[in-house]
Amino acid sequence: MPRVKVNELLKHATENRYGVAAVNTLNVETVKYVIAAAERERVPVIVQFYPGFENYTALKHLAFAACDMAERASVPVAVHLDHSNSFEIAVKGIRDGFPSVMVDGSALPFEDNVALTAAVVRTAGIFGVDVEAELGHVGSGDNEDDIVNSDHYTRVDQAVEFVERTGCGSLAIAVGNAHGPYVKTPNLDFDRIKAIRSKVSVPLVLHGCSDIPQEQLKEAVNLGMSKFNIATEYFRAMYQAMEKGIASGKFDGNAVGLMFDIQEDMIGFVVEKIRLLNPNKFSL
Numbered sequence: 001m002p003r004v005k006v007n008e009l010l011k012h013a014t015e016n017r018y019g020v021a022a023v024n025t026l027n028v029e030t031v032k033y034v035i036a037a038a039e040r041e042r043v044p045v046i047v048q049f050y051p052g053f054e055n056y057t058a059l060k061h062l063a064f065a066a067c068d069m070a071e072r073a074s075v076p077v078a079v080h081l082d083h084s085n086s087f088e089i090a091v092k093g094i095r096d097g098f099p100s101v102m103v104d105g106s107a108l109p110f111e112d113n114v115a116l117t118a119a120v121v122r123t124a125g126i127f128g129v130d131v132e133a134e135l136g137h138v139g140s141g142d143n144e145d146d147i148v149n150s151d152h153y154t155r156v157d158q159a160v161e162f163v164e165r166t167g168c169g170s171l172a173i174a175v176g177n178a179h180g181p182y183v184k185t186p187n188l189d190f191d192r193i194k195a196i197r198s199k200v201s202v203p204l205v206l207h208g209c210s211d212i213p214q215e216q217l218k219e220a221v222n223l224g225m226s227k228f229n230i231a232t233e234y235f236r237a238m239y240q241a242m243e244k245g246i247a248s249g250k251f252d253g254n255a256v257g258l259m260f261d262i263q264e265d266m267i268g269f270v271v272e273k274i275r276l277l278n279p280n281k282f283s284l
């Protein structure tokens with residue numbers, strides 16, 4: 001199956017009322033588990049990579065492996081570069097083979113975010129690359145103010161203007177979500193999601209989905225959000241699967257055996273997330 005474009009996939013998801021799991025990966029194995037889970041559930045999925053991990057896996061290597069595995073998959077798989085917080089990082093991602101990139105200017109003043117995002121959209125357009133942007137600032141789950149202070153949230157009027165002026169393909173919004181483990185259970189601002197969804201034409205993205213209560217994620221899907229980023233919980237699942245395998249004593253120093261052993265737990269984790277994000281039971 002040919003690899004699909006993120007924008008097309010998210011439009012399809014928006015129209016068909018399901019949420020796409022966008023799972024952060026680290027290496028070939030973590031890409032493989034995500035695709036295997038999507039194939040079991042018969043739904044599309046997004047494989048993504050955080051450029052901050054480039055000192056572990058080169059952008060070019062991850063992009064190549066993920067795109068090649070996407071093309072061999074039996075369900076639509078899209079490949080995306082997460083949080084590029086400068087023009088240079090986004091363009092490097094394009095150069096190194098990512099068919100979709102996020103440019104994150106959310107920490108900048110509004111006008112600077114517009115200028116950065118518009119510049120990346122123009123450049124990406126030359127290469128046929130999709131662009132996700134962020135408005136409002138999705139902060140860190142270990143900072144309570146980032147979660148509860150609505151001054152950081154996306155403003156509806158600004159979202160409309162931002163999408164029009166930048167031409168971004170999808171928009172990450174801040175609605176009480178945050179990155180990493182949460183110090184306080186998040187309480188998503190559903191009224192704001194509804195308002196943004198009704199005014200903005202492009203698909204909407206929720207970052208920081210790890211540990212958001214299940215009912216809230218389902219509600220976000222039903223309100224029309226389309227892309228759900230999952231990193232922290234996925235990497236935690238990998239740690240726990242390895243810990244369980246080592247504690248079992250079955251492998252006696254055999255790392256290869258351990259890697260084979262963790263596959264089911266990892267695929268199972270993604271399957272659960274995919275089901276959660278598909279409350280209306282869409283299937284290919």
Ligand SMILES: [Zn+2]
Binds near residue numbers: 138207208229
């Ligand atoms: Zn994020």
